[in-house]
Each structure stands twice: as C-alpha cells, then as structure tokens.
Amino acid sequence: MARIIVVTSGKGGVGKTTTSASISTGLAKRGHKTVVVDFDVGLRNLDLIMNCERRVVYDFVNVIQGEASLNQALIRDKRVDTLYILPTSQTREKEALTKEGVEKVINELSETFDYIVCDSPAGIEHGALMALYYADEAIVVTNPEVSSVRDSDRILGILQSKSRRAEMGQEPVKEHLLLTRYNPDRVERGEMLSVADVEEILAIPLLGVIPESQVVLNSSNQGMPVILETESDAGQAYDDAVARLLGEEREHRFMTNQKKGFFSRMFKGG
Amino acid sequence: MSFLDYFRGKKSSSANVAKERLQIIVAHERGQRDQPDYLPQMQQEILAVIRKYVQISDDMVQVEVDRNGSCSVLELNVTLPER
Ligand SMILES: Nc1ncnc2c1ncn2[C@@H]1O[C@H](COP(=O)(O)OP(=O)(O)OP(=O)(O)O)[C@@H](O)[C@H]1O
Ligand SMILES: [Mg+2]
Numbered sequence: 001m002a003r004i005i006v007v008t009s010g011k012g013g014v015g016k017t018t019t020s021a022s023i024s025t026g027l028a029k030r031g032h033k034t035v036v037v038d039f040d041v042g043l044r045n046l047d048l049i050m051n052c053e054r055r056v057v058y059d060f061v062n063v064i065q066g067e068a069s070l071n072q073a074l075i076r077d078k079r080v081d082t083l084y085i086l087p088t089s090q091t092r093e094k095e096a097l098t099k100e101g102v103e104k105v106i107n108e109l110s111e112t113f114d115y116i117v118c119d120s121p122a123g124i125e126h127g128a129l130m131a132l133y134y135a136d137e138a139i140v141v142t143n144p145e146v147s148s149v150r151d152s153d154r155i156l157g158i159l160q161s162k163s164r165r166a167e168m169g170q171e172p173v174k175e176h177l178l179l180t181r182y183n184p185d186r187v188e189r190g191e192m193l194s195v196a197d198v199e200e201i202l203a204i205p206l207l208g209v210i211p212e213s214q215v216v217l218n219s220s221n222q223g224m225p226v227i228l229e230t231e232s233d234a235g236q237a238y239d240d241a242v243a244r245l246l247g248e249e250r251e252h253r254f255m256t257n258q259k260k261g262f263f264s265r266m267f268k269g270g
Numbered sequence: 271m272s273f274l275d276y277f278r279g280k281k282s283s284s285a286n287v288a289k290e291r292l293q294i295i296v297a298h299e300r301g302q303r304d305q306p307d308y309l310p311q312m313q314q315e316i317l318a319v320i321r322k323y324v325q326i327s328d329d330m331v332q333v334e335v336d337r338n339g340s341c342s343v344l345e346l347n348v349t350l351p352e353r
Contacts (some may be wrong), residue, residue, distance in 0.1 A: 146288050153296045157303045190283025197289045201296055 001108040004119050005245075006135035008159075010151030012122030012141045015180040018216060019051045019238075020119035022227035023139065025241030027085035029227075032114040035074065037105075038088035039131035040121040041096060047087045050077065051137060051223025061089040064101030068076040079228065084113075106134050116154045133164050135243075137174040139207060142244050144193040149201055150175075156204065176207035179240060183212045184257045195255055208241030210234055211254040254255075305335055316346065324350055 007020045015039070024036035037060065038046035047053040052075045058068035065232035070086075077083035086109075089096065109116050120131035122269075132138060132205070138159050142152040159173045160166055166173070179198055186192040195209055217224045227237040233254050240250045320326055330345040330350045 087333065146292055149292055150295060150299075153299065157300070163302075187285070191284045193285050193288055193292075201289070201292050 002113045002116045003137065004106065004135050005115065005121055005137045006132045007117060007141060008120040008128060008132055008138045009122065009141040009148070010124055010128075010155040011087050011143075011148045014124075015210070015216075016141050016221065017045045017049055017119050018226065019141050019178060019180065020117050020138060021212075021225040022048060022238040023242055023245070025077075025080055025083060025225040026227045026244040027079040027115045027117070027245070028077070028238055030092070030246065031082060033082045033112065034117065035084040035109055035113045036117040036119060037086040037109075038119050039097065039192070040119060041088050041094045041101065041126055041127060041269050042090065043121065044088050044090045046073075046119050047085060048223060049220055051086050051194045052077070052085055052087070053223075056087045058087045058089045060105065061092045061096045063105055064096065064098065070105065076106075078245055094121070094125070097127065097130045099130070099133065103134065104129050107163050116155075124154060128155075129158070129162060132159060132173075133162070134164060135159070136165070137176065139176045139178050139245075140178055140202070140204065141178050142196075142198060142202070144179060144183075144187070144198055147194075149193065149198055152202055158196055161261060170208060175204040175247070177202055177204045178207045178210065180210040181212045182209050182254070185253060188257065195252075206252070207244055207267065208237055209255050210241070215238040219248050301334070304337070309335065311331060320348060326351060 005023070008022065009016050019037055024034050028034040035047065035049070039042060039044070042063065047056055055075050060073065062068040063070050063073050066079045073086060075087065077085065080152045101223045106116065118135065121127040131134040134154075140152050140155060142148050155156070156175060159175065163173050165171065177199065179195055182195070183192055186193045195206065199206055211233050213232060215229050215232040215234050216226050219229050226232065226234050227238040237254050238255065242249050308315070311329060316333065317326070317328065317331050322329065330349040333347045336343045336345060
C-alpha cells in the first residue's frame with residue numbers, strides 16, 4: 001500500500017510545486033519508489049521544475065479518459081531512478097479530474113509505488129479538493145504571512161471534513177506544517193511572523209522550515225529540484241523535512257540568522 | 271521582548287499585530303466551520319421575527335451552537351436597543 005501525500009496550501013504561489021518536487025525527489029533518493037502527480041490542470045508547472053517538459057507525451061487527464069495507459073504517461077526521472085512524474089494537461093479544464101477517474105489512477109499507482117505525492121493547485125475549489133481527497137497525509141505549505149496562514153487554516157478545515165478519510169470516518173489525515181520562504185532576519189526585526197507564532201495559530205506538528213533562498217529560483221531555472229543542491233540551506237532544509245517525514249528525528253535548523261555576530265547573539269541570550 | 275528591542279522602543283511590532291489579527295480571524299472561522307448548515311437561514315428568520323416588535327440591526331443577534339458530546343446547546347444572544 002502506497003502512502004498518499006498531498007502538498008497543499010489554499011493560497012497560491014507559496015511553494016507547493018517547489019515542495020512537491022523536492023519531497024518526492026528526497027523520498028526517491030532514499031530508495032522509495034515514488035511518483036509525483038501534477039493536479040494543477042491547465043497550468044502544468046511540475047514538469048518544468050522536474051526538467052521533463054520535453055518528454056511529456058500523455059498526461060494524467062489522458063489516463064483518466066482512457067486515451068493512454070498509465071505506463072505511457074509516466075515519465076521516469078533521469079537523475080533518480082526510483083522517481084516518476086505524472087504530468088498534467090495544459091489544455092483541459094479542472095473538471096476533467098473526476099473523483100472516479102482520480103481514484104482509478106491512484107489505485108493503480110498504489111499497486112507499484114511506495115509514495116504518491118500530489119501537487120495541489122491553489123484555491124479551495126475542485127482541483128484542490130481532488131488533490132487532497134485520497135490523501136493519507138498532508139503537507140500544508142505556509143508562508144509566514146497573514147493571508148497564507150489563514151488559508152492554511154481553511155485547508156486544514158477541509159482536510160478534516162471533506163477528505164475521503166473524513167467522509168469514511170477513518171483515522172484523520174495526518175497533518176504536517178511546512179513553513180517556507182522564512183526570513184529569520186525579518187522575524188528578528190519583528191516584521192515577519194515567527195515559526196512559534198505560526199505553530200501556535202495552526203496547532204499542527206512542524207515538519208520543517210525552509211528559508212527564503214536565492215538557490216530556489218536558480219535551481220528552478222535549471223529544472224533541478226532544490227533538494228539536489230545539497231550544499232544549499234534550502235536543499236538541506238528539505239532533506240531534513242524528508243527525514244522527519246520518514247520518522248527520523250532531526251533538530252530544526254535555519255530558524256535563526258547563522259551569519260549573525262557573536263555580540264548580537266549574546267544580547268539575545270542565545 | 272529582547273534586550274535590544276527594549277532600547278529600540280518596540281512594543282507592538284507588525285508581526286505582533288499580524289499574530290493578533292490572525293488569532294481573532296482564525297478563531298472566528300473555526301467557530302463557523304463547525305456550525306450546522308441551517309444556521310445562517312435560521313438566524314435570518316429569528317431576526318425577522320424580532321423585527322416585528324423591535325428595530326435591531328443584523329449584528330445584534332448572535333446565534334451559535336455549542337456541541338458537548340451527545341448534546342448541543344443553541345445559544346441565542348439578542349442585544350436590544352436602549353430605550
Ligand atoms: N524557499 C524559497 N525561497 C525563495 N523563493 C521560493 C521559495 N519557495 C518557493 N519560491 C518561489 O516562489 C514561487 C512560487 O513557487 P511554487 O511555484 O513552488 O508555488 P506554488 O505554491 O506551487 O504556486 P501555485 O499556487 O501557482 O501552484 C517560485 O518563483 C519559486 O521559485
Ligand atoms: Mg504549483
């Protein structure tokens with residue numbers, strides 16, 4: 001049985017696709033057979049981040065509509081051989097993802113994969129609901145900013161009432177908070193919500209904190225999941241998050257400014 | 271507040287304001303989320319009945335359902351205008 005993980009947020013542009021790419025790559029690098037599925041019908045960004053846009057022949061919607069088999073649509077990653085990408089359609093409507101169609105594909109993927117990572121579109125409408133419906137776990141991607149935190153809370157409400165697990169009265173979807181685009185300097189200056197603030201408001205376990213980093217843009221320019229930039233802060237932060245997802249205990253990093261001088265540390269008492 | 275903040279004279283930073291606003295809005299939205307679907311309609315009808323007798327505005331009637339295990343309590347709060 002595969003573990004189905006949705007990467008969701010409500011608010012757009014907070015880092016879901018960046019996260020889906022890195023988390024799936026991280027799981028696969030540890031030897032788990034992983035597929036990352038793009039639920040953002042009409043936009044299709046995941047294949048760009050994964051650098052396989054020119055290899056897309058058939059997509060998720062083709063499979064749902066019986067125009068292609070799953071094997072025809074799945075793209076094997078060139079860097080990590082236990083990783084596959086199921087791209088989405090750029091031309092269809094979001095409604096092309098029917099509950100039955102998605103279920104059929106998820107069930108078939110479950111037979112061969114250990115992890116199914118679902119990259120959700122923004123919003124709380126049909127596409128986002130389809131992405132989270134079958135989830136066992138949810139990574140709620142949140143920026144330290146009011147509208148993002150509020151939308152995350154709404155998505156949590158939806159996970160608790162509209163997911164398959166909720167409807168069937170099963171054990172609830174396991175929730176993880178991933179705080180991204182975090183800027184410790186601004187937090188220290190009182191300009192940005194801190195990790196503790198967001199944890200207190202959302203009240204779900206913290207999977208990781210991904211710092212705001214130039215490297216994210218650079219690596220997406222090249223079609224490289226940032227987790228493969230093993231020297232970078234953001235890459236390491238994603239690696240920690242994957243380890244925690246797999247049950248490893250890792251201390252949280254990148255929550256304070258590391259380049260800070262000795263004296264300001266002393267004044268802070270830390 | 272840290273030692274340095276004290277000298278900067280920073281009492282309520284914009285992050286603190288953000289946190290307080292979020293706590294209020296999130297608490298409010300969570301309260302609404304758990305309410306039964308018929309509640310808004312019922313609130314409107316209760317309002318209409320009261321308005322037959324006293325002039326009140328929409329925000330002067332608050333309807334909430336508190337669930338406690340197997341029993342629910344309907345809490346109705348009506349503020350009447352001063353005479
Ligand atoms: N930690 C980070 N540091 C800096 N930039 C980041 C970080 N995470 C994401 N970004 C940037 O934010 C932008 C949006 O990221 P991404 O596409 O992953 O968001 P999304 O939530 O999938 O968006 P959408 O809702 O449109 O699907 C991108 O330009 C990405 O490079
Ligand atoms: Mg996206």
